């Protein structure tokens with residue numbers, strides 16, 4: 001398949017943000033987007049890059065009613081030498097296809113997906129911000145477009161990719177967050193779709209997030225649905241605990257999103273001879289460890305923030321401070337090392353970096 005490209009005339013292109021300090025996250029979008037359609041009779045067809053703009057959807061379009069919609073989140077980074085890099089993009093493609101399979105949606109050809117990223121990002125390369133910690137966020141999305149009511153897998157889909165320049169996640173420095181343990185609401189349960197980037201998961205998380213925010217906390221620490229005793233994830237990130245000398249993260253039980261940052265942290269930490277355990281840990285165990293000074297660091301991981309230190313946990317109306325509310329040395333080291341890998345500033349022993357331009 002060939003990608004048809006229709007570009008925006010230069011005089012109608014948007015002005016690129018000059019002040020990278022107020023880019024924020026997910027508010028400004030580039031001039032072009034990629035779109036491709038699917039029909040069950042013919043498969044994927046008409047891949048094209050077109051001017052960024054709204055879709056026109058029939059009110060009975062199935063994704064609007066039954067939430068058959070999945071997405072991914074990744075970034076393009078501009079290195080000091082002007083190279084454009086992606087970080088483990090094949091993992092995002094693999095995960096998008098895993099989400100598609102679970103939601104009865106059509107799979108994408110991984111090589112064609114890579115070609116699409118390559119073509120779109122090189123066309124929009126002047127949109128990649130240059131400042132330290134900034135990047136171009138990439139949002140591939142698939143929606144069910146059959147026009148019908150009635151719950152069944154749709155017979156037609158739209159896949160699109162939009163791009164937005166994003167600012168540094170920590171413009172004022174690395175600030176530990178305050179998190180609230182929800183023992184009332186859960187994000188995902190065994191047998192559900194918690195391990196997919198399915199749109200409905202995020203709608204389902206809003207109520208508890210709002211409650212946490214009203215109480216003055218940054219994020220929700222989700223517990224496992226069955227026992228409500230074991231941390232699962234924090235907000236839309238994976239969670240890590242430095243417990244004595246070992247780094248512990250909940251196992252991929254099927255209701256946890258298999259984060260690519262999570263996997264990178266596990267691999268890096270093991271390469272530094274840190275013991276990493278993928279196991280369940282209970283809130284009781286954590287609180288006991290805190291009282292004995294064994295719980296040294298807690299942090300969240302994900303593409304947006306890379307690593308996000310946790311300074312305080314509220315559980316059953318009781319607040320517990322972690323590492324005196326300060327960023328721990330391992331949290332900082334992981335953050336620095338992953339950024340250096342992403343921006344092409346360090347060796348890449350695991351072959352994670354993919355140069356796609358110029």
Ligand SMILES: *Cc1c(COP(=O)(O)O)cnc(C)c1O
Nearest residue numbers: 236237238257259260261302303
């Ligand atoms: C995207 C996401 C993560 C982090 O995944 P990364 O691949 O590291 O960005 C973790 N948890 C949830 C619920 C997510 O949606």
